[in-house]
Amino acid sequence: MSNQDPVMRRSTLRAAALRVADDVLFPAAAEVDRTGVVPPSHWRALADAGLYGIAAPVEAGGPGLEFGEVTEILEVLVSGCLSTAFTWLQHHGVVISLSRTANPSLRDELLEPTVSGRLRAGVAYAGVVPTPPRMTATRTDDGWIFSGHAPFVSGWGVVDLLQISARDTATDDVIAAILPTADLSTDVRASPVELTAAAATATVSLQVGGLAVPDARVVSRVTLDEFFANQNVGVRLNGTLPFGLVRRCTALLDVAGQAPAARRLRERADEARVTLDSAMNDAAALLAARADAARLALDAVAALVAARGGEALRRSNDAERLFREASFILVAASRPELKDLLVRRFADAPDPR
Secondary structure (H helix, E strand, O other), X not given: OOOOOHHHHHHHHHHHHHHHHHHHHHHHXXXXXXXXXXXXXXXXXXXXXXXXXXXOOHHHOOOOOOHHHHHHHHHHHHHHOHHHHHHHHXXXXXXXXXXXXXXXXXXXXXXXXXXXXXXXXXXXXXXXXXXXXXXXXXXXXXXXEEEEEEEEEOOOOOOOEEEEEEEEOOOOOEEEEEEEHHHOOOOEEEEEOOOOOOHHHXXXXXXXXXXXXXXXXXXXEEOHHHHHHHHHHHHHHHOHHHHHHHHHHHHHHHHOOOHHHHHHHHHHHHHHHHHHHHOOOOHHHHHHHHHHHHHHHHHHHHHHHHHHHHHHHOOOOHHHHHHHHHHHHHHOOOOHHHHHHHHHHXXXXXXOO
């Protein structure tokens, strides 16, 4: 696909994403929500469509999409099934790490199978965000010992690889390693997290005790400042979640005969997207734009519930499920600053600064 004309490449992948979202994921979303299980056929459909490698540059075997093209595809997939898309979204962070790593042997081993989707990957990086960190790394002669807690890790039992980040106890640098999940059973204890929405993400809390990580599995080492500077990309990728929900709600509003409301919500989404993209180099502005997008998603699903009326209270109804998923989007992949922004927005309270 990387040899295609860029316009054709974008068109092909976008068409594939639309087909998978609307013809495969959305028709099964209610059943995925009911059972709490994403069927293996969903992962195969994403891989067959070439959608596991969309974040990889051409030189890494990917399509070399522009960042905006990647986020558009993420939005489309989120509109199909939040559980499937949220689990799949984590994979792209690992692809990006492997495409940029200074560890050539790890890149040669894992990049091609992750780009193709033959290996699925997840991440556990939230343990390094707070101070003191929840996840630490202690240097040994030939590697590291990771210890700590990762409270929300999605895709457990689904992903083949897990990228775990920890803070060096000596320097506070962030060490990230990619490990096969099959090798984690001895030193990692997983406890299921019962979610009211997107339960099929197979989210667990990980307790890590004395996990030996050889240098050969380390994908990156950066200073803490560099780590937080790089988080803007992750914030923007997770910022696709609200827009995916808006896309589905507006489509259902059209069906419900509420086209003017759907049109206005799409206009607001376009405005919010531009604001989010323009804030990529400003962490504070980016979080503010992310909060506004999350609030917009809640507005969109509230409009859908109102349009559907009493039927939206039934557990089998799309509007009821999407309303629960809006609460997931408010807090998923969040951080204290974003939570505070949302609380102030919903309370109509001034910024204390």
